[in-house]
Amino acid sequence: MTTQILVTGGTGRLGRVLVPRLAADGHAVRVLSRKPSPQTCHGDLLTGEGLDAAVAGVEVIVHCATGNGRSDVDGTRNLVQAAARAGRPHLLYVSIVGVDRVALPYYRAKLACERLVERSGLPWTIQRTTQFHELVAWMCAVQRWLPVVVMPRGVSFQTVDTGEVAARLAMLADAPPSGRVPDLGGPEVRPAADLARAYLRSRGGRRPVVSLPMPGLRGYREGGHLTPEHADGRITFDQFLAA
Known part of the structure; x- marks a missing residue:
């Protein structure tokens, strides 16, 4: 059965994978964007402009949009209010593993967004995931002009494939509202x-990797962003690099 679905952040890293997945499943998908185009519908999460029209008639909202923290909270509040006026569609929010355990401003903002969703009065689902493979690749790529690659000492990641996250979200969009669902983590925890080093090998690089202590990452060093009990992803970082 065709479902009317609105995706925020549909032009971002996750959204670019999710939107065609939802369309292939037979759903009618709208992509929210501040810049109107034939492929998107206009709406500004920060100002609320256009949101009432964007959410009108939708049955599911998949909220993937993310920004700099404070804007996430304001945008989520505006979206929740518009959805409440539109007839209470199912709101599916994408969050991060450890938002209640890692004391970083961005994580605190994501936790505040979760609270807005939970208290919205809307039918809701929250899916927390670990970091995407692309994050670690980006951390290395931005250092391409340095003689070494610097990484945080004592920190491991459990990166997950974007496509696998999109598949989980597509399944949840088809399901009844489920509240807080089990976390989704990558298949392995690695320093x-x-x-x-795996990234450099995949690019033929020979620069040394240096681990340095970095302030403000206590929650990461304690593993608050990891979910080894939910290592449900199958595509490893090495497989992502090879692809």
Whole structure:
């Protein structure tokens, strides 16, 4: 059965994978964007402009949009209010593993967004995931002009494939509202430096990787962002690099 679905952040890293997946499943998908185009519908999460029209008639909203923290909270509040006026569609929110355990401003903002969704009065689902493979690749790529690659000492990551996250979200969009669902983590927990070496090998690089202590990452060092009990992803970082 065709479902009317609105995706926020549909042009971002996750959204670009999710939108065609939903369309292939036979759903009618709208992509929210501040810039109107034939492929998107206009709506600004920060100002609320256009949101009432964007959510009108939709049955599911998949909220993937993310920004710099504070804007996430304001945008989520505006979206929740518009959805409440539109007839209470199912709101599916994408969050991060450890938002209640890692004391970083971005994580605190994501936790505040979760609270807005939970208290919205809407039917809701929250899916937390670990970091995407692309994050670690980006951390290495931005250092391409340095003689070494610097990674945080004592920190491991459990990166997950974007396509697998999209598949989980597509399944949840088809399901009844489920509240807080089990976390989704990548298949392996690996030290940050080990992941950087794998990245360099995949690019034929020979630079050394240096692990340095970095302030403000206590929650990461304690593993608050990991979910080894939910290592449900199957595509490893090395497989992602090979692809």
